[in-house]
Amino acid sequence: MIRLAGITAPRGTADILPAEARRWQELEAATRAVFEAYGYGEIRTPIFEHTELFQRGIGEATDVVDKEMYTFLDRGERSLTLRPEGTAGVVRAFLEHRMDKGALPAKLYYMGPMFRYERPQAGRARQFHQLGVECLGTQDPAADAEMIRMFATLLRRLGVPDFRVLLNSIGCPRCRPAYVERLRAHLADRRESLCTSCQERFERNPLRLLDCKREECRRQTGDVPLLVDGLCEECAGHFAEVRAYLKDAGITYDMAPRLVRGLDYYTKTVFEFVSADLGAQDALGGGGRYDGLIETLGGPSMPGVGFAAGMERILLVMAKHREAPAAAAVDAVIAHHGAAGRRVAVRLAGDWRDAGLRVEIDYMDRSLRAQMKQADRLGARVVVIIGEDEAARGVVRMREMATGEEREMRATDVQQFLMRKGG
RNA sequence: GUGGGUGUAGCUCAGCCGGUUAGAGCGCCAGGUUGUGGCCCUGGAGGUCGUGGGUUCGAGUCCCAUCACUCACCCCA
Numbered sequence: 001m002i003r004l005a006g007i008t009a010p011r012g013t014a015d016i017l018p019a020e021a022r023r024w025q026e027l028e029a030a031t032r033a034v035f036e037a038y039g040y041g042e043i044r045t046p047i048f049e050h051t052e053l054f055q056r057g058i059g060e061a062t063d064v065v066d067k068e069m070y071t072f073l074d075r076g077e078r079s080l081t082l083r084p085e086g087t088a089g090v091v092r093a094f095l096e097h098r099m100d101k102g103a104l105p106a107k108l109y110y111m112g113p114m115f116r117y118e119r120p121q122a123g124r125a126r127q128f129h130q131l132g133v134e135c136l137g138t139q140d141p142a143a144d145a146e147m148i149r150m151f152a153t154l155l156r157r158l159g160v161p162d163f164r165v166l167l168n169s170i171g172c173p174r175c176r177p178a179y180v181e182r183l184r185a186h187l188a189d190r191r192e193s194l195c196t197s198c199q200e201r202f203e204r205n206p207l208r209l210l211d212c213k214r215e216e217c218r219r220q221t222g223d224v225p226l227l228v229d230g231l232c233e234e235c236a237g238h239f240a241e242v243r244a245y246l247k248d249a250g251i252t253y254d255m256a257p258r259l260v261r262g263l264d265y266y267t268k269t270v271f272e273f274v275s276a277d278l279g280a281q282d283a284l285g286g287g288g289r290y291d292g293l294i295e296t297l298g299g300p301s302m303p304g305v306g307f308a309a310g311m312e313r314i315l316l317v318m319a320k321h322r323e324a325p326a327a328a329a330v331d332a333v334i335a336h337h338g339a340a341g342r343r344v345a346v347r348l349a350g351d352w353r354d355a356g357l358r359v360e361i362d363y364m365d366r367s368l369r370a371q372m373k374q375a376d377r378l379g380a381r382v383v384v385i386i387g388e389d390e391a392a393r394g395v396v397r398m399r400e401m402a403t404g405e406e407r408e409m410r411a412t413d414v415q416q417f418l419m420r421k422g423g
Numbered sequence: 424g425u426g427g428g429u430g431u432a433g434c435u436c437a438g439c440c441g442g443u444u445a446g447a448g449c450g451c452c453a454g455g456u457u458g459u460g461g462c463c464c465u466g467g468a469g470g471u472c473g474u475g476g477g478u479u480c481g482a483g484u485c486c487c488a489u490c491a492c493u494c495a496c497c498c499c500a
Contacts, residue, residue: 011491063498067424085500114500119424121494130500197497213496262499272500283500310500337458368458376460387458401460 012118012126022325023315027158028111031131034154035109038146040133043108045089047115051079057088057297059264061204068116082115085263086132086308087290088297094136095299104137111311122279123313132287132308139291139303141238144269145245147287147307151273152251155284160317163284166256166272167246168228169239170207172291173267175232180206182225190220210258226257235268242269265290269305277317284317285309331357331418333375334384337368340391348384348396348411357418375401384414 009015016024032042051071058065070082083089090108093099099106111131118124133150135143148165155163171179183206187194191202194209198217201208209221231239246253253271261270270288278284287307294302332352336345349361360378362371368385375383385397390408398414399406409417 008491068498116499118498119496120492121496124499128500132500280495281499285500287500308500313500335459364452367453369456369460370453372460374460380460383460385459389458397459399459404460406459 010126012120014125014127018327019324022327023318024311026325027131027311027315027318030157031109031111031154034150034157035133038107038150040107040109040135043090043093043110044112045086045093045110046083047113048080048082049089049092051081053088053092053297054081054084057091057265057293058085062262062264064116064262068118070115070117084114084116086110086112086114086130087134087263087265087293087306090132090134090306091136091294091297091299091304094134095294095297100137100294100299100302105143106134106136108136109133121281123281123310123316125312129311130308131311132306134304134306136294136304137302138305139238139289141241141269142245143305144238144242144289145249145251147305148246148253148271149249149251151285151307151309155273155314158314158318159322160275160284160314161321162277163273163275163317165251165253166259166274167243167253168256168259168270169231169235169242169268170227170260170266170270170288171231171235171268175230175235176207176227176267179225179227179230182230183207183209186224187221193220207260208262211260228255228257238268261286261288265293265296267291271307273309275313275317277320278313281313283310284313328358330360330375330378330380332382332384332414333360333362333371333378333380334386335362335368335371335375337385337387338391340388341386344391344396344411345384345386348386352415352418355415355419357415382414382418384411 035042051069054069055065060066064084069084072080074080090110094106094108109132112129113127114130115127117126120126133147135147148167152163152165170176184202187202187209191199194202194217195212195214198209198212198214201212207227209217210224210227212218212221228239256272259270259272261272266288268289268291270286272286273284274282275284276282285307286309287305289303289305291303294300294304334345334349336342345361349359352359360375360380362374366374368387372383380401383399383401385399390396394410395408396411396414397406398409398417
């Protein structure tokens, strides 16, 4: 079925063909409109970064860093990594360009490809695309709520009907260690009955014990103390304010006391948007506060919040509820016949296109009949016919496809007609 | 990394217990109208039956391996 000397797109990557690209453009346009209304400016950072950035930023113990990165040595022996997520690079750029010294908060958004080495499945690829937002330099709970509201607005604008917002707070370096100890103590005697990966989590990353999906583990951890109940005063107060802002915004959400995100940098507020229209990979997007990240990456102690969403996943849900946008209407097909006719047709097509009209012309030396068929398929408003006869007399025949009405005109009059109606 | 499902024309698929030139619909191209679309009719192009090995007189069909796609675990967007 596929030859090409055996060369195909690499596993987990996909080509986006024009019909599909129109959906992407729609998503991208809506994203820019919403984010810019909220005062965010686009930032474009490199596709690859020094490996160390992700190791330090995301955390060595995370699956993403531990086993999913595309890491390679370049010819200068530098260890580089295709970015697996957007936040680390944005924060790096923020620091590198001394934005921490400028007006705060810095409000940035991005869209683009990310890379993770995983087994592909529904809603998961090795090269995938994320859109995301970072608000750097403020600890205002209004910023946390703003993230959630922006994403909800975007989804609604895109016609994504049913999504749920899951919300939790995972505390800060002041309250989390104590909680983790309580969690460990609580589970210490039943450690053996947890699944093997949870036994490992017990050591490396105990918070992750909370969101294991296995039946046995759920049962074992069912009565465990909850993070939200163990927050310090500051975190609890912050969280209450976030919830109040969400209420004011009319955003309904579900408390998800077991929601823990897989990247180490999160603190306090974490959230996830999920959709029942997706498969097992049901998260449309997620994010939260990361008050320690900027400092971890060598900057000042400075808070931040952000979120990222999977563009393919949003598109997947959109496709279930909406038709793809149609291709731009063709204003005219210029059908030609004979060498002289072709000569005039090619010139006119170019002139009209430069004037902003969408004009098609046959390149395959097809019969007039075939050119008409093609025009019909393209949904052309008019067909302009130029044969030897018309070319010689300096006129064209214009046929309106909807009515079949046809008359002889001067080319300039046809152009005017099209531009007036095409407005 | 582990498990399930699927690989036959550009697309969607059929191909019975292994048997002779591998089919359909759609799409594409051409013609029916030597300069006129949609509908209709006729014809045509297009297939290493994912790949490699094996069983057999004979394999698209059975067996093994491998690759790809897909779904799930895991993880996450």
